[in-house]
Amino acid sequence: MPLIQVDMFKGRSEEQIREFVAAITLTTCRVLGCSAGDVSIIVRDIPRSRWATGGVLATANSPPP
Numbered sequence: 723m724p725l726i727q728v729d730m731f732k733g734r735s736e737e738q739i740r741e742f743v744a745a746i747t748l749t750t751c752r753v754l755g756c757s758a759g760d761v762s763i764i765v766r767d768i769p770r771s772r773w774a775t776g777g778v779l780a781t782a783n784s785p786p787p
Contacts, residue, residue: 723760724750731780732767739765 726746734742747761770780 727764
């Protein structure tokens with residue numbers, strides 16, 4: 723049973739998340755040959771202030787000195 727975890731920035735609508743998980747489920751079933759009931763997806767909305775790339779918070783306008 724696949725368990726897929728997705729972290730993304732907060733701010734997407736419930737409809738966007740619904741469409742996203744439906745698409746992930748369909749693709750997972752096609753590729754892995756499983757049924758939709760076997761696919762679990764956890765979507766976590768992360769504030770930009772708690773997400774950093776390259777040592778820089780996503781809320782920052784420029785990297786630290």
